[in-house]
Amino acid sequence: MENALKDTEKKLSKVKLGNRSDSGILLPSNEGSENRDDVNALKASKESDSGHSSPHSTNPFNGSQGSSAKSIDGKAEFLQNLEKESEKLNQYHLKEDLGQGSYGMVRLAYNEDDKNHYAMKILSKKKLLRQAGFLRRPPPRKGGKKMSTPLDKVYQEIALLKKLDHPNIIKLVEVLDDPGQDKLYMVFELMRKGEVMDVPTTETFTEDKARNYFRDATLGLEYLHFQKIIHRDIKPSNLLIDDQGHVKIADLGVSQEFIGHDLEVTTSAGTPAFHAPEAVSGSDEKYQGKPLDIWALGITLYCFMYGNCPFQSEHILELHSKIQEDPLVFPDSPKVSSSCKDLITKMLIKDPLKRIKMSEVKVHPWVTCNGSSPLTSEKDNCHLVTVTEEDVKTCVKQIPRLDTLILVKAMLKRKSFRNPAFNNSSELTKT
Structure with missing residues (x-):
């Protein structure tokens, strides 16, 4: 399992995709909403911990009203990784x-x-x-x-x-x-x-x-x-x-x-x-x-x-x-x-x-x-x-979605297939 993780991590290290609204690379409205929901969900989770209600209760980043500080840290780390990778596109x-x-x-x-x-x-x-x-x-x-x-x-x-x-x-x-x-x-x-x-x-x-x-x-x-x-x-x-x-x-x-x-x-x-x-x-x-x-x-x-x-x-x-x-x-x-x-x-x-x-x-x-x-x-x-x-088949290089890439890299870093952005998710596999 550890060798498989290393191989996957090696491949992913060569593929970096960026999208940031503040740097001129804009997601289309229907795609960008996903990342906006991620940010809103993190805010909502913090509101949840402080006793405030959240309008984003259906977002997968929103857990129970008793979210722990540890889970919030995991979400913050995920979004920080997203921000870090967003300045790169492949090489x-x-x-x-x-x-x-x-x-x-x-x-x-x-x-x-x-x-x-x-x-x-x-x-x-x-x-x-x-x-x-x-x-x-x-x-x-x-x-x-x-x-x-x-x-x-x-x-x-x-x-x-x-x-x-x-x-x-x-x-x-x-x-x-x-x-x-x-x-x-x-x-x-x-x-x-x-x-x-x-x-x-x-x-x-x-x-x-x-x-x-x-x-x-x-x-x-x-x-x-x-x-x-x-x-x-x-x-x-x-x-x-x-x-x-x-x-x-x-x-x-x-x-x-x-x-x-x-x-x-x-x-x-x-x-x-x-x-x-x-x-x-x-x-x-x-x-x-x-x-x-x-x-x-x-x-x-x-x-x-x-x-x-x-x-x-x-x-x-x-x-x-x-x-x-x-x-x-x-x-x-x-x-x-x-x-x-x-x-x-x-x-x-x-x-x-x-x-x-x-x-x-x-x-x-x-x-x-x-x-x-x-x-x-x-x-x-x-x-x-x-x-x-x-020539037509090879003229464009396909690249993976940014959110999927960051998620998988976060999993590899933790050597766990648990989504770090989800609250109260059980680990499926650990090495």
Whole structure:
């Protein structure tokens, strides 16, 4: 028995899951109620000892009116262990918040196995399934195996994201999922230098600096399009700088995969000020996906040079109207070369059919310094990623429920299978 306990304890020591409402990792309301009941039950038990009535008499943590100090200590110890473990998720130590993305909280995470820091994005599975824009995969081809649940489609797209491998795309390291909770934990490589630019700003880039960042973003976006993925939310805050000063595209939360030459889109996604005219027209007509990313990249380049978006309004309908109807205007200051303005103008043509294509952007004189510094060819820049059934099966690591984990570890510590949180429970087995 003792050997079995040691083996189990060894396995459990490698699996730690955290959930704390005060640190940004939130349990969904229907799951979090269990932990709240635990805390309320402990309070109720103390009230019981002091002669006060408790409204939580049906909670399993509530015992008889004559609860002993020893049982209360056991409950307190259980909850203290719960609090202690709540700062860890498997091998990751969860630290401070890094920000709030469009699809969830991002926290700094330290991996105690490889001694490196990562960015952990915490998402709601329910929200992902509700968002039609989350990498919707086309129906299985003839003879293909049907997905058993909607979440499997999300997993298939996660498998694709994990296999993306490009110097200008943020690397997804692993994904953790507790089937009993609503949260999905996505672990990305950490970009310590942060966003390329915080818009609006008066600190604009020189053309050389803007060109270097733009070239990186262009190669990354070409790679995504080659994988038949439309990003749909290209903007400065989704371009992060690595330790070598290069840009990587992040936040694929509203991306979509497509089949054929291009994606046909009917709904808008992403950030309003970076929306293309065809995305805000209010029409039910379908439009192509690649030109959306070209437009957003053009707005991003405009931000690099002028520190703000060309079309602005506090009111969404007025903003949509300006995007569709207002001409593109370049401020007198700062001074920007006519070649750069020419590229921006071609990327922000309102008719998507006349808008410049990615292949044309790559060879534009401003991008290539008049041909003296050509970009890598598509053949050398892109390789096609394929996803197998095995990739889908292994793309997400399943983790146990936190309350069960702490309970079992508490039992192992006591070398007893008696629940330390229950009052007047008899020991079933002791070694």
